Amino acid sequence: MPHDDAHSPAPGVSFVMPVLNERAYLEHAVASVLAQELDIPAELVLALGPSSDGTTQLAQRLAASDPRIRLVDNPAAHIPVGLNAAIRASRYATIIRVDAHSELAPGYAARALATLDRTGAANVGGVMHAEGRTPFQKAVARLYNSPVGLGGGAYHGGTHEGEAESAYLGVMRREVLDEVGLFDETIRRGEDWELNLRIRQAGHRVWFDPQLSVTYWPRESWIRLARQFRATGAWRGELVRRFGRRNGIRYFAPPALVVLVGLAVVIGALQMTGVVSGWPSALLSLLVHLPILLYVALVVAVACLPGGGGARQRLWTLLVLPTMHLSWGLGFIGGVLRGARDTVDASRLGTQNTPLP
Numbered sequence: 504m505p506h507d508d509a510h511s512p513a514p515g516v517s518f519v520m521p522v523l524n525e526r527a528y529l530e531h532a533v534a535s536v537l538a539q540e541l542d543i544p545a546e547l548v549l550a551l552g553p554s555s556d557g558t559t560q561l562a563q564r565l566a567a568s569d570p571r572i573r574l575v576d577n578p579a580a581h582i583p584v585g586l587n588a589a590i591r592a593s594r595y596a597t598i599i600r601v602d603a604h605s606e607l608a609p610g611y612a613a614r615a616l617a618t619l620d621r622t623g624a625a626n627v628g629g630v631m632h633a634e635g636r637t638p639f640q641k642a643v644a645r646l647y648n649s650p651v652g653l654g655g656g657a658y659h660g661g662t663h664e665g666e667a668e669s670a671y672l673g674v675m676r677r678e679v680l681d682e683v684g685l686f687d688e689t690i691r692r693g694e695d696w697e698l699n700l701r702i703r704q705a706g707h708r709v710w711f712d713p714q715l716s717v718t719y720w721p722r723e724s725w726i727r728l729a730r731q732f733r734a735t736g737a738w739r740g741e742l743v744r745r746f747g748r749r750n751g752i753r754y755f756a757p758p759a760l761v762v763l764v765g766l767a768v769v770i771g772a773l774q775m776t777g778v779v780s781g782w783p784s785a786l787l788s789l790l791v792h793l794p795i796l797l798y799v800a801l802v803v804a805v806a807c808l809p810g811g812g813g814a815r816q817r818l819w820t821l822l823v824l825p826t827m828h829l830s831w832g833l834g835f836i837g838g839v840l841r842g843a844r845d846t847v848d849a850s851r852l853g854t855q856n857t858p859l860p
Contacts, residue, residue: 515544515595521577523552525603526561528720533565533572535606541613548593550577550585583686583694590685596690598680600672608716618712619809624705625679626699629715630668641719641812642819643728645646652827653803668710669699679707692738693848700749723799725822727850729830734848737830740838760798766791768809
C-alpha cells in the first residue's frame with residue numbers, strides 16, 4: 504500500500520543498509536558509502552538487527568565518528584523490515600540501497616543520479632560484481648558472475664543498458680516509493696523483485712546501467728551458501744505462488760534439475776533390482792540419466808575452463824555449482840508446494856566471518 508508521509512523529502516541522498524552479524528564487512532561497506540563524492544547532502548541510515556558478533560557496537564562507534572551515519576532498530580531482523588525502517592527515517596529525495604556484504608565503486612552514487620535524471624527512470628541498478636578471498640569464496644564469486652551459476656540476470660554481468668525487470672540494490676526516487684508503497688514486509692527474500700514489479704505496474708521504468716558497479720562478497724562457507732540458496736529458492740517459489748507467470752522461465756531450471764536427480768535415483772534403483780529392464784530401461788536412461796550426465800559434464804567443464812583459479816578453487820567449483828542449483832531448486836519446490844512461510848536466510852545468523860584485508 505502507498506506510504507503516507509507528511510513532508511516532501513529534501514534534495515539529497517539517503518543510503519539505507521540493513522545490518523545483521525556483519526562485523527567483518529560493515530566497516531568496509533560504510534567506508535565505500537562515505538567515500539562517494541556528491542554535491543548534495545547525503546546520509547547513511549543503518550537498520551540494526553539483533554547481531555551477536557559485535558556488529559551493533561561497531562555500528563555505534565562508526566555513527567559516533569561521523570554525523571552522516573544514523574541508526575535505527577530492526578528487532579525483527581528481516582531485510583525488508585529493516586529497509587522500510589531506514590527509508591521511513593531517511594530525510595532525502597533519493598534512496599540508495601546498500602548491502603553490508605557489498606562495497607560501492609567510486610563514483611557510483613553520482614553516476615546513478617545522472618542516470619536517473621537522463622532516463623527518467625524510477626529505479627536504477629547496475630552490475631553486482633562478486634569477489635572472493637579464499638579458494639571457496641573465489642569459486643562462489645566466479646559462479647555468481649557467470650550465467651551458468653545464477654541464470655543470466657542482467658546485473659550478473661550484462662553489458663546492454665536499458666529497461667530491466669529488476670535492479671540490484673537500487674537507486675530509487677522516494678516519491679515513487681511513497682506512491683507504490685515500500686518493501687512488502689511479508690516477503691523475506693526477493694523483496695526487491697516484487698517492489699520493482701509494482702513500480703513497473705504503476706507505469707514507471709526500472710533501468711539497468713552496466714557502468715554502475717557494486718562489489719559483493721559471497722558467503723564464506725559451504726553450509727552458509729547452501730542455507731542462503733535454499734531460503735532464496737523458497738521465497739522465489741512463494742513469489743511464483745503469488746505472481747505466477749510474471750516470474751521468468753529461468754527460475755524453473757534448478758527445480759527441474761532436482762526432479763531429474765530424484766527420478767534418476769528411483770529409476771536407477773529399479774534398474775539395479777531388475778524391476779525395469781530391456782527397452783523401457785534404455786528409454787528411461789535416455790530421458791533421465793543422459794541429462795544428468797550432461798549436467799555433470801557441464802559442471803566439470805566450468806571447473807576446468809580458463810579463469811577457474813588454482814586447484815583448490817576448481818575443486819570447490821565442482822561442489823559449489825551443484826550446491827547452488829540443488830539447494831535453490833529444493834527450496835523452490837517447497838516454496839511452490841507449501842509456501843515459504845517463515846523461511847529465513849539462516850546463513851545470516853552465524854557469527855564467524857572472515858575479516859576483510
